[in-house]
Amino acid sequence: MTESMKDFEKELESSFKVIKEGDILDVTVIGISETELTVDLNYYTEGIIPLEECSDDPSFSIKNDCNIGDTIRAMVIDAESDNGAVILSKKAAHNLLVWDELKKDMADRTVFAFKVTEANPGGVTGFVKGVKAFIPASKIGLDYVEDTESYVGMTLNAIIITADANEKRLVLSAKEIARENAVLEHSQKVSKLAVGETVSGKIVRMESYGVFIEIGEDLIGLCHISQITNKFIKSPKEVVKLGDTVSAKIIALDGDRISLSMKALENDIPDEEEDTYEIPDEFRADKEEKADESPFAKLLKGIKL
Numbered sequence: 001m002t003e004s005m006k007d008f009e010k011e012l013e014s015s016f017k018v019i020k021e022g023d024i025l026d027v028t029v030i031g032i033s034e035t036e037l038t039v040d041l042n043y044y045t046e047g048i049i050p051l052e053e054c055s056d057d058p059s060f061s062i063k064n065d066c067n068i069g070d071t072i073r074a075m076v077i078d079a080e081s082d083n084g085a086v087i088l089s090k091k092a093a094h095n096l097l098v099w100d101e102l103k104k105d106m107a108d109r110t111v112f113a114f115k116v117t118e119a120n121p122g123g124v125t126g127f128v129k130g131v132k133a134f135i136p137a138s139k140i141g142l143d144y145v146e147d148t149e150s151y152v153g154m155t156l157n158a159i160i161i162t163a164d165a166n167e168k169r170l171v172l173s174a175k176e177i178a179r180e181n182a183v184l185e186h187s188q189k190v191s192k193l194a195v196g197e198t199v200s201g202k203i204v205r206m207e208s209y210g211v212f213i214e215i216g217e218d219l220i221g222l223c224h225i226s227q228i229t230n231k232f233i234k235s236p237k238e239v240v241k242l243g244d245t246v247s248a249k250i251i252a253l254d255g256d257r258i259s260l261s262m263k264a265l266e267n268d269i270p271d272e273e274e275d276t277y278e279i280p281d282e283f284r285a286d287k288e289e290k291a292d293e294s295p296f297a298k299l300l301k302g303i304k305l
Helices: 003-016 090-108 175-190 295-300
Strands: 024-032 036-040 047-050 071-078 086-089 112-115 118-120 123-128 131-136 155-164 169-173 198-207 210-216 219-224 245-254 257-261
Touching (some): 024 090, 086 090, 090 155, 112 123, 131 155, 155 175, 210 257, 219 245
Antiparallel strands (some): 024 036, 036 047, 071 086, 112 155, 155 169, 198 210, 198 245, 210 219
């Protein structure tokens, strides 16, 4: 089939095509100006998407975000304009269709790079897929954020937790991702430790059942009361106090839990009294006797070893 025949068939198909308001079409960008997009409708006339009908996102740029040859979805808002072109709205089609995408993103726990554009005491706002979204102050980080204004301009990794098409309500949480990252980071740090390793740190918490020791890199291990000392104690306070810097041996790593023993190091300390014990008189050499004439030496006389 020659190119001229293909063109003829295309024109013939277009002549039977009827476009009406409310139709959502896949159109191709064939022209870009400061104020509008010109699109191919595969129709007897071209389509126009005015700048104000492109997007609700204030960061949208018709020059930077659109390219010749792009295929986009747009809704017909005026099938017979005064100048003969079909007027379409990219944002109207987007706002109608995007909520199904957002609901799927929520189910898939898709992570978005959420740029904060505004802030108020209750949280921060930005845009996801051209839809205005909100992150509550309690969901910005691991802890409640008082100074939300400091986040303006920042980009947060966040997931969708509410996507209500009827209320046009889109809520995200960066806390979920921050928590997951913190758990992963903690696990990586723990994986570098080894049972039998000696660590030092400060006692940051005391309970009746033991003490918690911060051993560096935000890692905290538990030294159970039975592992504090070889002596019997009813309370850790009998031996240590909050803020003390102590040394301990790692005796177990169970997942992310670190078990420590302070008394294990006591067993490693040589007994300093070993060479200073008292010798009973009956086993001492007499002052007049030579050093090798002690009762022990006399006993050994005549015995072949």
